[in-house]
Amino acid sequence: MKSFFEKIGKFDHLFTPGASYVREPITSSLEIAHSCFNAKFWPQYNAVKYAIPYINPTGSIVLMSGAFSQRPLADGASYAACNGAIESLGKALAVELAPIRVNVISPGTIHTNFNWEGAEQETRDKSYDEYTNMNILGRVGHADEAANTTIYLMTNNYTTGSTLFPDGGYILR
Numbered sequence: 001m002k003s004f005f006e007k008i009g010k011f012d013h014l015f016t017p018g019a020s021y022v023r024e025p026i027t028s029s030l031e032i033a034h035s036c037f038n039a040k041f042w043p044q045y046n047a048v049k050y051a052i053p054y055i056n057p058t059g060s061i062v063l064m065s066g067a068f069s070q071r072p073l074a075d076g077a078s079y080a081a082c083n084g085a086i087e088s089l090g091k092a093l094a095v096e097l098a099p100i101r102v103n104v105i106s107p108g109t110i111h112t113n114f115n116w117e118g119a120e121q122e123t124r125d126k127s128y129d130e131y132t133n134m135n136i137l138g139r140v141g142h143a144d145e146a147a148n149t150t151i152y153l154m155t156n157n158y159t160t161g162s163t164l165f166p167d168g169g170y171i172l173r
């Protein structure tokens with residue numbers, strides 16, 4: 001990470017959506033319980049740590065969380081805690097790194113390729129149908145709607161320490 005940012009040099013905005021993890025109940029293995037902290041929380045923490053010297057003071061950071069932090073289901077205590085931790089990390093870093101702004105995007109279910117490798121189309125459709133019934137707007141979100149939120153957080157110069165939820169109202173149901 002350190003040598004990556006050295007090579008890049010100065011830049012304006014850091015966004016850290018890369019992640020891979022498994023969400024399972026608390027009775028599952030430690031490896032699964034640790035997977036979201038290992039491959040979603042700490043990589044974002046470290047990316048910020050090593051990027052700071054290169055982010056322009058008028059720039060910003062957007063961390064990636066997930067609305068499961070606010071409305072967990074009964075199969076992912078560690079994942080819910082991980083997203084809650086990322087949302088708190090965003091607030092703490094906004095205080096520590098000002099004038100660089102730090103915000104968090106915490107989406108509901110969005111159509112992407114995440115964790116679908118090898119899954120039957122029927123399985124994907126069933127899962128999306130279930131999430132459709134769990135939010136107010138009655139549909140799953142699209143990647144451009146999450147991207148739009150991220151661009152807002154990057155470009156609104158008076159927004160820092162905020163978490164936005166493009167989730168179709170998932171956390172209110």
Ligand SMILES: NC(=O)c1ccc[n+]([C@@H]2O[C@H](COP(=O)([O-])OP(=O)(O)OC[C@H]3O[C@@H](n4cnc5c(N)ncnc54)[C@H](OP(=O)(O)O)[C@@H]3O)[C@@H](O)[C@H]2O)c1
Nearest residue numbers: 017018019020064065066067107108109110112113114115
């Ligand atoms: N989709 C949703 O419904 C949803 C909802 C809430 C939150 N989120 C969050 O959104 C983020 C992105 O998910 P997505 O839905 O956009 O999934 P995605 O389409 O599968 O994208 C995940 C990306 O992360 C990269 N990646 C995976 N492991 C990595 C690693 N160890 N280091 C660096 N990059 C890695 C993948 O690269 P490769 O393709 O090269 O493997 C891929 O480009 C995740 O943090 C997820 O928790 C998603």
